[in-house]
Amino acid sequence: MANSAFTVAVAGATGAVGGEMIKVLRQRNFPVKALKPIASERSRGKTVSFGGNEIPVEVMGPEAFKGVDIALFSAGGGTSREWAPVAVRAGAVVIDNSSAWRRDPEVPLVVPEVNGDAILRHRGIIANPNCSTIQLVVVLKPIHDAARIKRVIVSTYQAVSGKSGRAMAELADSSRAILEGREAKPVLFPKPMGFNVSFDWPFENNGFTEEEMKMTRETVKIMEDDSIKLTATTARVPVFRGHAESVWLETAAKISADKVRELLRKAPGVEVLDDPAAGAWPTPREAEGKDASYVGRIRDDFSAPNALWMWVVSDNLLKGAALNAVQIAEILVERDLLRPAQLLFT
Amino acid sequence: MANSAFTVAVAGATGAVGGEMIKVLRQRNFPVKALKPIASERSRGKTVSFGGNEIPVEVMGPEAFKGVDIALFSAGGGTSREWAPVAVRAGAVVIDNSSAWRRDPEVPLVVPEVNGDAILRHRGIIANPNCSTIQLVVVLKPIHDAARIKRVIVSTYQAVSGKSGRAMAELADSSRAILEGREAKPVLFPKPMGFNVSFDWPFENNGFTEEEMKMTRETVKIMEDDSIKLTATTARVPVFRGHAESVWLETAAKISADKVRELLRKAPGVEVLDDPAAGAWPTPREAEGKDASYVGRIRDDFSAPNALWMWVVSDNLLKGAALNAVQIAEILVERDLLRPAQLLFT
Numbered sequence: 001m002a003n004s005a006f007t008v009a010v011a012g013a014t015g016a017v018g019g020e021m022i023k024v025l026r027q028r029n030f031p032v033k034a035l036k037p038i039a040s041e042r043s044r045g046k047t048v049s050f051g052g053n054e055i056p057v058e059v060m061g062p063e064a065f066k067g068v069d070i071a072l073f074s075a076g077g078g079t080s081r082e083w084a085p086v087a088v089r090a091g092a093v094v095i096d097n098s099s100a101w102r103r104d105p106e107v108p109l110v111v112p113e114v115n116g117d118a119i120l121r122h123r124g125i126i127a128n129p130n131c132s133t134i135q136l137v138v139v140l141k142p143i144h145d146a147a148r149i150k151r152v153i154v155s156t157y158q159a160v161s162g163k164s165g166r167a168m169a170e171l172a173d174s175s176r177a178i179l180e181g182r183e184a185k186p187v188l189f190p191k192p193m194g195f196n197v198s199f200d201w202p203f204e205n206n207g208f209t210e211e212e213m214k215m216t217r218e219t220v221k222i223m224e225d226d227s228i229k230l231t232a233t234t235a236r237v238p239v240f241r242g243h244a245e246s247v248w249l250e251t252a253a254k255i256s257a258d259k260v261r262e263l264l265r266k267a268p269g270v271e272v273l274d275d276p277a278a279g280a281w282p283t284p285r286e287a288e289g290k291d292a293s294y295v296g297r298i299r300d301d302f303s304a305p306n307a308l309w310m311w312v313v314s315d316n317l318l319k320g321a322a323l324n325a326v327q328i329a330e331i332l333v334e335r336d337l338l339r340p341a342q343l344l345f346t
Numbered sequence: 347m348a349n350s351a352f353t354v355a356v357a358g359a360t361g362a363v364g365g366e367m368i369k370v371l372r373q374r375n376f377p378v379k380a381l382k383p384i385a386s387e388r389s390r391g392k393t394v395s396f397g398g399n400e401i402p403v404e405v406m407g408p409e410a411f412k413g414v415d416i417a418l419f420s421a422g423g424g425t426s427r428e429w430a431p432v433a434v435r436a437g438a439v440v441i442d443n444s445s446a447w448r449r450d451p452e453v454p455l456v457v458p459e460v461n462g463d464a465i466l467r468h469r470g471i472i473a474n475p476n477c478s479t480i481q482l483v484v485v486l487k488p489i490h491d492a493a494r495i496k497r498v499i500v501s502t503y504q505a506v507s508g509k510s511g512r513a514m515a516e517l518a519d520s521s522r523a524i525l526e527g528r529e530a531k532p533v534l535f536p537k538p539m540g541f542n543v544s545f546d547w548p549f550e551n552n553g554f555t556e557e558e559m560k561m562t563r564e565t566v567k568i569m570e571d572d573s574i575k576l577t578a579t580t581a582r583v584p585v586f587r588g589h590a591e592s593v594w595l596e597t598a599a600k601i602s603a604d605k606v607r608e609l610l611r612k613a614p615g616v617e618v619l620d621d622p623a624a625g626a627w628p629t630p631r632e633a634e635g636k637d638a639s640y641v642g643r644i645r646d647d648f649s650a651p652n653a654l655w656m657w658v659v660s661d662n663l664l665k666g667a668a669l670n671a672v673q674i675a676e677i678l679v680e681r682d683l684l685r686p687a688q689l690l691f692t
Contacts, residue, residue, distance in 0.1 A: 157543045171541075172525060175541075176525060179522060191631070203623065207643065207646070229650070233592040235503065237584070238585070248579075276553065277549065281544075283537050284541075285537070297545075299554060300553075301577050302562075303577035307577075
């Protein structure tokens with residue numbers, strides 16, 4: 001199987017994450033026999049570049065997944081709910097970047113560095129977690145294994161590309177308007193995003209945003225430990241790419257900042273950038289286009305006995321989305337998991 | 347005394363905060379007999395507008411405070427350490443916006459809505475707290491009085507104007523460069539600020555920034571209760587004006603989000619803007635030019651028994667600096683406190 005090549009569909013191929021998925025497949029030399037870019041009616045006639053070729057985009061439909069081995073979905077929850085079952089029935093394994101299947105107990109929610117083995121029990125769909133969650137759990141996992149994390153209190157600084165490619169264009173327009181003294185009228189965002197900090201996620205009944213509740217719920221599922229209490233405020237900042245997270249955590253056992261740095265230096269998917277005197281702390285612009293979840297500002301907190309602060313930054317389109325999905329695809333291939341014995345849909 | 351008028355000096359009159367101080371004195375009809383704008387050698391020859399007049403800036407020197415009743419300082423810690431004693435000896439009461447005197451046990455650190463009475467024991471200098479602290483304590487105080495705050499964990503989203511007026515120009519330049527595909531070279535900041543999130547405060551030995559430690563130390567002094575454990579991560583965001591704060595807090599007694607909203611609606615200096623379904627939450631752009639400390643996203647946290655989240659936003663140049671200083675000056679006048687019996691310096 002390792003020497004075979006595969007037909008890979010990318011649903012949402014013309015979106016911000018879809019575009020990154022196609023780039024990452026190529027950069028990591030994923031064994032692609034044929035790439036099938038799929039998008040909505042709106043993208044009819046467009047092409048995507050892959051390995052020097054311009055490949056026409058196929059419009060989503062019942063025939064789109066014929067002969068597809070792996071289908072990477074990043075076209076929104078509605079599309080995933082409707083078309084992932086179609087893809088699975090057609091014989092594909094779906095790696096879904098939307099939130100449609102993440103809470104389904106039959107669907108593994110996977111960050112390879114944290115719970116890669118969960119892929120073993122997939123039945124046709126594997127969910128890719130929320131961007132803010134992925135970059136955090138790769139950092140939390142080694143600390144949890146060493147000292148058991150009891151509580152995490154996190155505030156995020158999230159880039160607009162987490163919303164969409166059009167949201168990036170709106171941030172540019174909004175910023176230009178403000179710099180030129182014109183009015184910045186929001187379209188996709190509820191308030192102007194240029195030089196502002198706001199919220200643009202739906203609110204749940206408890207006053208938390210859906211994004212905040214995703215972090216709480218997904219962390220527990222990925223870490224496979226529901227004793228971890230994580231609570232979040234997720235905010236949108238005027239940044240194009242790269243989410244930052246201000247993370248306070250409390251452990252059951254005492255663990256020092258020095259020990260955490262030592263653990264994280266060896267952790268897969270993590271890069272420690274933590275020498276304030278030398279200007280070493282991660283920022284969104286430095287993380288742009290990079291694979292790692294960067295961590296800095298690791299320090300013992302004085303306000304509670306077993307508490308620490310840290311600052312976690314990663315490219316939300318890469319480890320937070322496209323890269324994590326392709327890593328899951330790599331495991332499917334390496335471990336020969338493309339034909340599950342039992343399917344979610346029959 | 348209430349009908350008298352006073353000679354008011356503003357040291358640092360050409361800076362971002364000094365400029366706001368002069369505007370606020372006028373807007374609030376502070377009884378100014380004469381305004382003396384003072385600045386460094388660099389501003390020689392400049393004028394400032396006040397009540398339709400252009401007043402020439404005086405260069406700081408031994409004679410600058412002759413005949414001055416109230417001296418508002420916002421010219422950096424070094425200037426305050428050197429010249430505040432000179433002003434006091436010349437008979438002025440100094441309201442100092444720098445961090446030079448804030449930790450001095452003989453110097454009251456005042457937010458009028460929280461500990462206005464501390465002004466009664468001044469001996470010539472009253473310290474104006476750090477911007478991030480002021481906007482937070484006006485919100486914390488009513489909650490502390492009702493339910494005793496045990497712990498506060500805060501992450502900030504701070505505007506560049508907290509650094510200086512030139513920092514605002516650098517954010518504009520940096521943003522333009524990035525929008526035009528040019529390199530954004532930082533000058534005042536350690537890393538480019540355009541579309542980025544970073545840190546630009548000196549670091550203390552414990553890994554916290556000075557800004558973070560100011561929040562911890564000043565909160566305890568202003569609230570006059572050292573049992574409050576406050577710990578912070580302060581981050582700089584690409585915003586011109588208005589600091590936002592993501593605040594998690596734990597109280598000794600149970601208090602619901604509804605009760606907190608009710609208390610804060612009656613709290614002086616606070617405006618509740620908290621109806622997510624109607625788009626009501628505060629953002630830096632909405633707080634610009636406004637006096638209040640705005641609070642929204644007040645919600646009961648599910649991760650601990652007596653815990654709450656909230657989101658606090660205020661114009662860092664107004665309540666965070668100039669307005670608070672002028673409010674202190676108003677109390678000095680109203681309570682006839684301009685000639686203290688005992689001075690810090692003789």
